[in-house]
Amino acid sequence: xxxxxxxxxxxxxxxxxxxxxxxxxxxxxxxxxxxxxxxxxxxxxxxxxxxxxxxxxxxxxxxxxxxxxxxxxxxxxxxxxxxxxxxxxxxxxxxxxxxxxxxxxxxxxxxxxxxxxxxxxxxxxxxxxxxxxxxxxxxxxxxxxxxxxxxxxxxxxxxxxxxxxxxxxxxxxxxxxxxxxxxxxxxxxxxxxxxxxxxxxxxxxxxxxxxxxxxxxxxxxxxxxxxxxxxxxxxxxxxxxxxxxxxxxxxxxxxxxxxxxxxxxxxxxxxxxxxxxxxxxxxxxxxxxxxxxxxxxxxxxxxxxxxxxxxxxxxxxxxxxxxxxxxxxxxxx
Amino acid sequence: xxxxxxxxxxxxxxxxxxxxxxxxxxxxxxxxxxxxxxxxxxxxxxxxxxxxxxxxxxxxxxxxxxxxxxxxxxxxxxxxxxxxxxxxxxxxxxxxxxxxxxxxxxxxxxxxxxxxxxxxxxxxxxxxxxxxxxxxxxxxxxxxxxxxxxxxxxxxxxxxxxxxxxxxxxxxxxxxxxxxxxxxxxxxxxxxxxxxxxxxxxxxxxxxxxxxxxxxxxxxxxxxxxxxxxxxxxxxxxxxxxxxxxxxxxxxxxxxxxxxxxxxxxxxxxxxxxxxxxxxxxxxxxxxxxxxxxxxxxxxxxxxxxxxxxxxxxxxxxxxxxxxxxxxxxxxx
DNA sequence: CTGAAAGCGCTTACAG
DNA sequence: CTGAAAGCGCTTACAG
Numbered sequence: 001x002x003x004x005x006x007x008x009x010x011x012x013x014x015x016x017x018x019x020x021x022x023x024x025x026x027x028x029x030x031x032x033x034x035x036x037x038x039x040x041x042x043x044x045x046x047x048x049x050x051x052x053x054x055x056x057x058x059x060x061x062x063x064x065x066x067x068x069x070x071x072x073x074x075x076x077x078x079x080x081x082x083x084x085x086x087x088x089x090x091x092x093x094x095x096x097x098x099x100x101x102x103x104x105x106x107x108x109x110x111x112x113x114x115x116x117x118x119x120x121x122x123x124x125x126x127x128x129x130x131x132x133x134x135x136x137x138x139x140x141x142x143x144x145x146x147x148x149x150x151x152x153x154x155x156x157x158x159x160x161x162x163x164x165x166x167x168x169x170x171x172x173x174x175x176x177x178x179x180x181x182x183x184x185x186x187x188x189x190x191x192x193x194x195x196x197x198x199x200x201x202x203x204x205x206x207x208x209x210x211x212x213x214x215x216x217x218x219x220x221x222x223x224x225x226x227x228x229x230x231x232x233x234x235x236x237x238x239x240x241x242x243x244x245x246x247x248x249x250x251x252x253x254x255x256x257x258x259x260x261x262x263x264x265x266x267x268x269x270x271x272x273x274x275x276x277x278x279x280x281x282x283x284x285x286x287x288x289x290x291x292x293x294x295x296x297x298x299x300x301x302x303x304x305x306x307x308x309x310x311x312x313x314x315x316x317x318x319x320x321x322x323x324x325x326x327x328x329x330x331x332x333x
Numbered sequence: 334x335x336x337x338x339x340x341x342x343x344x345x346x347x348x349x350x351x352x353x354x355x356x357x358x359x360x361x362x363x364x365x366x367x368x369x370x371x372x373x374x375x376x377x378x379x380x381x382x383x384x385x386x387x388x389x390x391x392x393x394x395x396x397x398x399x400x401x402x403x404x405x406x407x408x409x410x411x412x413x414x415x416x417x418x419x420x421x422x423x424x425x426x427x428x429x430x431x432x433x434x435x436x437x438x439x440x441x442x443x444x445x446x447x448x449x450x451x452x453x454x455x456x457x458x459x460x461x462x463x464x465x466x467x468x469x470x471x472x473x474x475x476x477x478x479x480x481x482x483x484x485x486x487x488x489x490x491x492x493x494x495x496x497x498x499x500x501x502x503x504x505x506x507x508x509x510x511x512x513x514x515x516x517x518x519x520x521x522x523x524x525x526x527x528x529x530x531x532x533x534x535x536x537x538x539x540x541x542x543x544x545x546x547x548x549x550x551x552x553x554x555x556x557x558x559x560x561x562x563x564x565x566x567x568x569x570x571x572x573x574x575x576x577x578x579x580x581x582x583x584x585x586x587x588x589x590x591x592x593x594x595x596x597x598x599x600x601x602x603x604x605x606x607x608x609x610x611x612x613x614x615x616x617x618x619x620x621x622x623x624x625x626x627x628x629x630x631x632x633x634x635x636x637x638x639x640x641x642x643x644x645x646x647x648x649x650x651x652x653x654x655x656x657x658x659x660x661x662x663x664x665x666x
Numbered sequence: 667c668t669g670a671a672a673g674c675g676c677t678t679a680c681a682g
Numbered sequence: 683c684t685g686a687a688a689g690c691g692c693t694t695a696c697a698g
Contacts, residue, residue, distance in 0.1 A: 045470065047444060047447040048447060049388070049447075050447060050448065050449040051384050051385075051387035051388040051393060051449060052384075052388050054384035054387075054388075054449070055382070055384040055385045055388050060384060060449060061449075062427065062449060069413065070403075070409050070410075070412050070413040070416070071409060071410050071413045071610055073406065073409070075409070076403050076404060076406070076408070076409030076412075077403075077404050079403050079409075079428070080402065080403040080404050080430065083403070083428055083429075083430055084430070092427055092429075092448065092449070093427065093428050094395065094425055094426065094427045094428075095412070095416055095426050095427075095428050096416075096425075097413065097416055097417070111380065113335070113380050114380040114381060114382075114383060115383065115425065116383040116384060116387070116393060116394075116395065116425075116449070137378065219610055220610065220611050220613075220614035221610075221613060221614060224614055248611070251611055251614050251615075252614050254616065255614040255615070255616060255618075258616055277404055277552055277553065277554075278553050278581070278584055278611075280553075280554060281553035281554060281557055281584050281585050281588040282584075282588070282616075283587065283588060283591055283615075283616040285588075
């Protein structure tokens with residue numbers, strides 16, 4: 001049987017209270033008493049029962065992180081930094097995948113209390129603003145990413161501005177027929193599409209619906225298939241640049257271009273979004289939107305812990321900076 | 334305040350026991366009673382307190398998964414499948430990162446009981462066999478990956494055989510100066526190096542220590558730097574093929590080759606390991622070692638749940654099949 | 667600085 | 683089929 005505080009107290013010749021004091025440092029304990037208790041804990045191989053502590057304290061020291069799909073490099077990198085930032089505050093992370101389902105997103109928000117966690121960091125890709133309703137008792141939640149609303153805390157990068165800037169870069173280099181890959185119902189896709197259109201409009205370039213290309217999935221192979229089919233349909237009427245909604249999609253687009261005997265950036269310039277770890281090693285190295293994922297994660301954790309400790313403080317929305325990283329996947333026309 | 338079973342029982346006019354029966358289906362409950370209880374739960378927005386349930390039952394319904402580094406595509410894909418396989422058994426997953434530290438790995442094994450989890454799936458990259466000692470009270474643990482030992486359950490792919498086979502393929506295509514990238518102290522690296530050496534020896538090719546290349550890190554940029562420096566040292570004495578210990582390392586190696594004006598596979602053939610999602614979209618598409626990560630994850634979860642329910646059953650070791658996937662990154666010499 | 671008691675919310679024998 | 687009681691292991695007022 002596992003040892004409990006009572007066992008430790010008995011062996012050390014003190015009360016459970018004293019053991020608790022040693023564990024939690026609530027009160028000062030004389031060095032001798034502390035030594036006795038620590039000896040007893042070691043001898044009995046004592047490990048606190050976190051369920052009991054959670055029941056008593058109303059806190060489990062665990063938070064949940066919900067991301068659409070861990071197989072995406074962006075999500076995996078973000079989770080890594082969230083786990084590290086949480087660990088610095090002695091928090092553990094439970095992982096949930098929403099699979100880009102709005103039901104799953106809404107369910108997580110409403111049922112987070114059951115999940116043995118003190119709070120939730122949710123990257124909602126489908127959640128409509130209307131789903132975040134005032135009046136419903138929400139657990140401590142921080143939304144990361146694309147849904148802007150005033151009901152719960154929010155940390156994000158300005159996707160519209162970032163996509164506009166990277167499109168501006170292509171326009172400044174002389175590109176005029178600029179496609180975008182990754183169009184879809186997700187909030188992320190909507191915002192990035194908006195940034196792209198804004199840039200075109202400001203430059204006096206007419207948006208062409210057929211240059212706004214959706215994908216079967218948001219993996220490299222989905223982009224390769226969709227953009228490859230698009231290229232095959234128009235032999236002489238090719239775009240001279242492609243804005244990809246993620247770096248992973250850019251990998252697929254570049255692959256489709258290469259397989260048709262064309263070159264990047266010689267024939268077609270390609271840009272991405274996220275600056276994942278592999279972006280610099282891609283062939284060619286990818287021009288993309290960078291933001292500091294470690295700072296992003298630390299900010300999200302900080303906002304969440306503030307919310308947990310002060311549930312009634314006003315809602316906050318934090319916009320983190322981004323910048324364009326120029327590499328070799330674009331060249332002037 | 335949050336509603337409890339007592340509140341629900343009071344509102345439904347029944348005892349807490351009956352509420353519990355409805356929740357857990359322990360006993361049959363008349364449809365009318367069930368309806369009353371469910372109405373009360375809905376009206377009070379009742380959500381069970383999982384800490385209390387965990388304290389009472391000795392089970393939390395949560396398992397921990399410990400991986401060296403989520404930023405590696407292999408780890409992220411594996412975690413995705415583990416979360417899915419766990420969800421099918423109503424288990425949630427808490428994530429830990431070990432950062433390839435043997436202290437952290439050993440600590441997780443010994444302290445898993447504290448972490449509010451029923452069991453642990455650990456991918457140990459540094460853990461020495463000696464660290465898994467008989468006699469120490471271990472929580473339910475399944476090791477996935479490279480450490481073979483008889484003390485705890487184990488699910489893996491035969492890394493030695495797989496690396497030998499992919500090296501054999503290069504030899505069969507006429508390559509003779511074959512380098513390997515990713516050498517290091519990790520168990521994974523040791524086993525894969527062994528498979529590579531075995532293949533060379535069987536073919537009568539002398540192993541050359543300088544062709545066994547270590548990396549500063551196991552990311553693409555580490556491989557690009559190490560292999561690039563290696564190429565720069567030997568202008569005319571290049572290898573004609575490279576076995577990369579992971580697909581991510583292969584991405585870096587290919588990048589280093591291209592940046593020196595050489596071609597893959599024209600000048601140097603390159604193979605990887607893991608068959609990550611992006612491997613087929615790489616430039617060129619990568620020949621690599623494939624295994625079914627979904628089956629791997631389901632097996633690990635199944636073995637762990639068996640261990641949790643029957644702690645004293647004999648230890649088992651499961652070896653899952655692998656195969657070589659041929660793509661365009663190699664060609665005959 | 668320490669002890670004895672109460673209670674977090676749940677489920678499980680134990681009675682009826 | 684249901685009720686009243688006990689207890690999982692912890693921590694926190696409450697006394698001393």
